[in-house]
Amino acid sequence: MLRNPGGLALHGGGLNAEAGLYLSLVETEGTVWLEGAAVGRALNLDGARLRAPGGVALKGDRLAVDGALLAREGMSAEGEISLTDASVTGPAxxxxxxxxxxxxxxxxxxxxxxxxxxxxxxGFSARGPDPADVRADRQPPVLRRRHAAGAGRQGAHLPPAGGAGAGDADGRAGARRGRPAARPHRGAAGRRRGVAGRAVHGRPVVRGAGAHAAGRRAAGLAAPGP
Structure with missing residues (x-):
């Protein structure tokens, strides 16, 4: 057991552990400090018991795990687990x-x-003072695997890909993220209206036999002879 109530039970800030960091079944009283650490293969906290009541049980801000983050099999924490801006290439x-x-x-x-x-x-549970005890309020988690795209879009409050109305939904989602909404596809009718509104050398262009005479009158030209 690693004990330092009110202080750091384990100080691994900036640690580089290429072969992995295995803390399964460890018991700590105090903060496990892994801020800015780089861990290869896996960070294993399976069955660990981390205690820092009223404080931070695990400080993993900017932690980079090139592999899996494992905190299963009865892992428990009294105090905050902080993984702000952390990166995990595998599963968490x-x-x-x-x-x-x-x-x-x-x-x-x-x-x-x-x-x-x-x-x-x-079996995962979290308890804090707010209705949303698990917080990701600055940025949503990012899921990069293609097979997890549906879950990731739902978790990030994005509309489902494809289907009727997907273009409008994606446009609205883009606007919420600060990007201009995509311009909807106008189709053939829209292209005809767009062509009719353009001008060539100051003369409006009107396509179609039915609109030919109207176009010449708008351009100030005499009507053609019979």
Missing amino acids: HFKGATLDNPGGSALSANGITVGKVLNLCE
Whole structure:
């Protein structure tokens, strides 16, 4: 057991662990500090018990894991788990984990990037003072795997891809993210109206036999002879 109540139980800030960091079944009292650490293969916290009541149990801001983040099999934390701007190339599993921080956020994951799946189900629980105990309010988690695209779009509050009305929905979503909405496809009728409104050398161009005479009158030309 690593004990330092009110301080750092483990200081690994800036750590470079290419072969992985294995803290399964560890018990700590105090903060596990992994801010800015770089971990290869896996960060394994399966079954770990992290205690820092009223404080930060795990400080993993800007943590980079080139592999999997595993916090399963009864892993528990008293205090905040902070993974702000963390990056995980593989999956992040919190299956069966229990996070408890009545004085603040149970899990802060603002700006986290997960390469495969972010698993917060199958027995996962979190308790804090707000209705939203699991917070990702600055940026939504990013899921990069193609097979997880549907779940990722729903988690990021984006409309489903494809289907009727998808263009309008994507346009509105783009506008919410600060990008101009996509211009809808006008089709053949829209192209004809657009051509009719243009001018060549100051003369409006009107296409179609029925509009030929009207076009010549608008351009100030005499009507053609019979």
